[in-house]
Amino acid sequence: MIRLDRRAHVSLAARIGAPIAAVIVALALAGILIALAGAPVLEAYRRMLIGAFGSRLSITETLTRTAPLILTGLAAAVAFRARLWNIGAEGQFLVGALAAAALGSQHGLHLPAPLLIPALMLGGAVAGALLLLGPLMLRLRFGVDEVVTTLLLNFVALLFVSMMIEGVLKDPLAFGWPQSVPVVGDALLPKLLPRSRLHIGLLVAVGLALLVALVQARTVFGMESRAAGLNPAAARFAGIGLTRILVLVACLSGGLAGLAGAIEVMGVKGYVTTDLSPGFGYTGIVVAMLAALDPIGVVFAALFVATMFVGADSMSRALGVPSFIADVIVALSLLAMLVALSLANYRIRR
Amino acid sequence: MMEALDIFASAGLWAAVLRIATPLIFGTLGALICERSGVLNLGIEGIMTFGAMIGWMTVYHGGGLWAGIAVAALSGAMFGLLHAAMTVPLGLSQHVTGLGITLFASSLSYYIFRLSIPVSGSPPTIVPFQPIAIPGLSDIPFLGEALFSQTAPTYLAILLAVVAAIALARTPLGLAVRIVGENPHAAEAQGIDPIRLRIGAVVVGSALMAVGGAFLTLSAFNSFFPTMVQGRGWVCIALVVFASWKPARALLGALLFALFDAYQLRLSHVVGKAIPYQLFLMIPYLMSILALLVMARRARVPQALMQPFRRGER
Numbered sequence: 001m002i003r004l005d006r007r008a009h010v011s012l013a014a015r016i017g018a019p020i021a022a023v024i025v026a027l028a029l030a031g032i033l034i035a036l037a038g039a040p041v042l043e044a045y046r047r048m049l050i051g052a053f054g055s056r057l058s059i060t061e062t063l064t065r066t067a068p069l070i071l072t073g074l075a076a077a078v079a080f081r082a083r084l085w086n087i088g089a090e091g092q093f094l095v096g097a098l099a100a101a102a103l104g105s106q107h108g109l110h111l112p113a114p115l116l117i118p119a120l121m122l123g124g125a126v127a128g129a130l131l132l133l134g135p136l137m138l139r140l141r142f143g144v145d146e147v148v149t150t151l152l153l154n155f156v157a158l159l160f161v162s163m164m165i166e167g168v169l170k171d172p173l174a175f176g177w178p179q180s181v182p183v184v185g186d187a188l189l190p191k192l193l194p195r196s197r198l199h200i201g202l203l204v205a206v207g208l209a210l211l212v213a214l215v216q217a218r219t220v221f222g223m224e225s226r227a228a229g230l231n232p233a234a235a236r237f238a239g240i241g242l243t244r245i246l247v248l249v250a251c252l253s254g255g256l257a258g259l260a261g262a263i264e265v266m267g268v269k270g271y272v273t274t275d276l277s278p279g280f281g282y283t284g285i286v287v288a289m290l291a292a293l294d295p296i297g298v299v300f301a302a303l304f305v306a307t308m309f310v311g312a313d314s315m316s317r318a319l320g321v322p323s324f325i326a327d328v329i330v331a332l333s334l335l336a337m338l339v340a341l342s343l344a345n346y347r348i349r350r
Numbered sequence: 351m352m353e354a355l356d357i358f359a360s361a362g363l364w365a366a367v368l369r370i371a372t373p374l375i376f377g378t379l380g381a382l383i384c385e386r387s388g389v390l391n392l393g394i395e396g397i398m399t400f401g402a403m404i405g406w407m408t409v410y411h412g413g414g415l416w417a418g419i420a421v422a423a424l425s426g427a428m429f430g431l432l433h434a435a436m437t438v439p440l441g442l443s444q445h446v447t448g449l450g451i452t453l454f455a456s457s458l459s460y461y462i463f464r465l466s467i468p469v470s471g472s473p474p475t476i477v478p479f480q481p482i483a484i485p486g487l488s489d490i491p492f493l494g495e496a497l498f499s500q501t502a503p504t505y506l507a508i509l510l511a512v513v514a515a516i517a518l519a520r521t522p523l524g525l526a527v528r529i530v531g532e533n534p535h536a537a538e539a540q541g542i543d544p545i546r547l548r549i550g551a552v553v554v555g556s557a558l559m560a561v562g563g564a565f566l567t568l569s570a571f572n573s574f575f576p577t578m579v580q581g582r583g584w585v586c587i588a589l590v591v592f593a594s595w596k597p598a599r600a601l602l603g604a605l606l607f608a609l610f611d612a613y614q615l616r617l618s619h620v621v622g623k624a625i626p627y628q629l630f631l632m633i634p635y636l637m638s639i640l641a642l643l644v645m646a647r648r649a650r651v652p653q654a655l656m657q658p659f660r661r662g663e664r
Contacts, residue, residue, distance in 0.1 A: 033458075037465055085445055138639075144646045145591075147392070147445060151584045152635045159635075163628035285449060322464035327457030334450040335432075338442045 014344035019290045019297075019333075022340045023304065026332035030325060039319040051314025052307040060196035062303070062310045064268065068093070068277075069302035070205035071260035072284025074212055075128075077293045079253035081216070083229040084136070084246055088150030089257040090281025091157030092131045094272075096124035096258025097265045098161050101272045102169055104183030104265070113186040120187055121204075121262050128258015129251045131157060136250045140243055154281065162274050171271060180272040189267040199267035206299055208256065213295040225249050257281060278309070279327075286334040292341060305330055357616045364496035366615075368504050369570060371608035373398070375507040376562030377586035378593065378600040379514050380426075380555040386518065386595055387551035388531040388544075388654040389437055392448025394559045395583030396455030397429045401560025403459035406567035406574040407466065409476045418568050419503065419561055426560025427553045429455050434552035438545055441658030452583070460576050473573040479503060501569045503561070510558075511601035518597060527551055531652035534659040544659045559583070581635065588638035594649040603641070610637050 031041040052062045072089045079086035086092075100120045103109050109119055135149040162178065165171075169180040189199040216222035227235040228245045236242055260280060265272055287305055291297030312326035357363055377398060384391040391397075405422035409415055429451055436447045467474060479501035487498040518524040526547055529537040534544035562582075567574045589607060593599035611634050618630040 033461060080446075087449065138643060138646075142643055142646050144639075144642045148584055148588050148591075148642060149639050152581065152588065152638050155581045155635045156632050159628040159632050163626045166628075167626060282449075282453065285446070286453065289446060322461050324457055324461040324464055328454070328461055331450060331453035331457050335436070335447070335454060338436060338447055338450065339440065342440055342442055 015292055015294075018292070018340040018344045019301065019337055022290070022333050022336035025336040025340075026329050029332050029336075030329045033325060033328060034321055037319075037321045039321045044315055044319055044321055047315040047318050048308070048311030050311075052311035057196065058310065058314070060193055060198040062306050063202055064197045064199070065306035065310055066299075066302045067199075067202040067205045067267070068260040068264050068280045069283060069287050069305055070202075070209055070299055071256050071263070072280045073287030073291065073298040073302050074205075074209060074284075074295060075253045075256040075260070075281075076284045076288035077291060077295060077298055078212060078216075078225070078256070079249060080288060081229050081293050082225040082246065082249040083232070084249050084253065085145075085147045086132055086150055086250070086253050086257075087147055087285065088132060088135065088153050088157075088254075088281070089260075089284045090277060090279065091150070091154035092128035092254045092257035093261040093264075093277050093281045094157045094161045095131050096128040096261030097272050097276055098164060098169070098180070098261075099127035099258070100124040100187075100262035100265045101180045101183055102164075104187035105169070105181040106184060107181075108184075111186075116184075116186050117189065117266065120183070120266060121259055124262025124265075125255035125259040128256070128261065129254035131258070132250045132254030133247070136246060140246065158274060161272060165272055165274070169272075178273065182271045183266060187266055188270060189263065197268055199263075201263035201267040204259075204263065205302075208259075209295045209299050212252075216295065221245070221248060257284070260284075283330060286330050289334050290337050292337075304333075353620045354617060357613060357620065360616075361492050361495040363612050363616060365499060366612040367605060367608045368497065368500050369608075370611050371604045372500075372504045372507045373562040373565045373570070373582055374586055374589060374604040374607060375511055375601055376558050376565065377583060378589040378604055379507075379511060379597060380558030380562065381586050381590045382593065382595060382597060382600055383514065383527070383555035383558070384430075384552045385590055385655055386531045386652055387527045387548045388534065388652060388657065388659070389434065389548055389552050390444045390448060390587075390656050391430070391433055391451075391552060391555060391559075392445060392587070393429055393433050393451030393455060393556065394448075394586055395579060395581070396452030396459075397426050397556050397559040398563030398566075398579045398583050400429065400455040400459045401426050401563030402567045402578060403463050403563075403574050405560075405564030406476060407463070409568060410467075410474065415479055415568055419564050422560040422564035423557040426557040426563075429560070430553040430556025431549070433556065434549040437658070438548045438552070441660060444656050456579075463574060463576075473575055475572040476568070478567075478572045479569040503565050503569055507565075508601065511597050515597035528652075530659075531654055534654055534657075538661075548659070559586075562586075585634065585638050588642050591649050592638075592641040592645050594645060595652060607634065607637060607641075610634060 034041045034044045051058055053059055075089045100123055103123045104120045111119055135146040138144040138149055139146045165180045166178045171179050171181045189201055192198045192200055224240045224245050227240055228242055283305055287298055287301045290301035308326040308329050312323045316323035377394060381391060381394055401422035404425045405418040408418040408421045433447060433451050436442045437444045481499045481501055484498045488494040526542050530544045530547045537544050566578060589603045592603045614630040614633045618627050
């Protein structure tokens, strides 16, 4: 009879190998779908790579896409580590974006640029954190599972944004299109490279990934939040205030997702529409899982996911394969990663 | 004010309640069957989307309406099998696997749809299920129009809730499902194979979810468009808690929820532009959260829900 034994320690090679194996499996399975579309599979993947990295423009576009994914990926990673099931990053992203647009508009804060940009980032983060604190309170006070409440709030947040940009925050100069008033020039993030959309938001995201890694590895809070996730009963027994830890984790997680929204407004669009996020919040979950919840890993996982999306757009134009193939690849990588992680955690013994 | 109350006197409202409730009844029963066996299935949102797409596609390419329902059910069963394979024998996180299934099933739906239907200004349509007038009953004034002029899947959904209630409470199979969801080790001692039973329950439950999705494209509307499921799957997950994991209450919860949904739609027309329409559209989601809040402490959760079963391990 075959038995599965849990390994005591997962080697670094397994931790790096698992996501790579998962991605290969996902690409192979998605290859079947590309073949069904009548396109040559390897050529399609070659075009995706060229589309994502083939020119200066495409590289900067891919990196621009990576920035929000790092932040929503971190949002999921820090929450999941403490077993806080925040599936609401999509909604937190949107309210963060809305807060930045409202505070950064002509009628918002009047601050010089060096103060305005951090203030708007903070505003977005606070909005995102508040949206997650609601479901957390419901869990702590009334025992309501946060998975469903955070999921449902995504739809409420989207409707709220829609209401605001068709109402008080509507841009009167947008020819009737539902979009918010633009942020002032001082609120726009400086570009990393001239003649591109790449902005300093990428540095903020990478910096925060390093900071989160440091906090998790080196601080009491990092250790406590990990303990809260691994074994809540033991953590409570060890004198760790679970409520306090979960509130802090929720502020961090919701804040990161809200910040992602704020940065997307200040760095790319300059205003809010209801289609500002092509699923950044949901995709963040995949990013976090591909990284096995490791903050540094999140940076690389986000880069992979951004590559798929930017690459698929250009491959789709060339070969006529629907660009939804990127979403399929990303979803398949998540499922394959779960299996790969469990195989790395167990060894088969006869 | 009177106008707001007049809405309740229109037969159209009550007919809409049954129509809106139908996909929720299928979805909630599906999720309930999975959870009674101990498996949370967050794949529901994606499985409903895929059912809506593949059901519609079957009819669009010349299949019958019931063939559309059957193909949807089969596709749901396949996704259920995938979810079960990962969460039951492998014991992977039910939360994350379910979300993965939702992402996979919905992106695959959009991909297949876009592949076979070229982009056009107006989405192609099919001829959906037509209302069946039940002889005698449909002629009753008001009640006939309100309750007895629905399409066939709506009657099927209500029948199914009754069947599920009886099957869970009164049959040996139902008892086995319940034991496995409460205490799989005790079930095993009784000679029941918890792994097989859970896989079976998730497959059947997921098939029902997909039928709920197919109702959207084959009866409620006549075309498929992305994001059309609009969180109905998540609402179903909330309704299972509201129903305290009981099929009869699930039926009641779905009807109650549909009543709010149908009412808010008509109320927003009466009120006009004075209140933003988005506030009315938020009501269903906020109601679901409220339902969770009311029932959270009172509901009888299956004791082994989300606990993987490993033979010889406690």
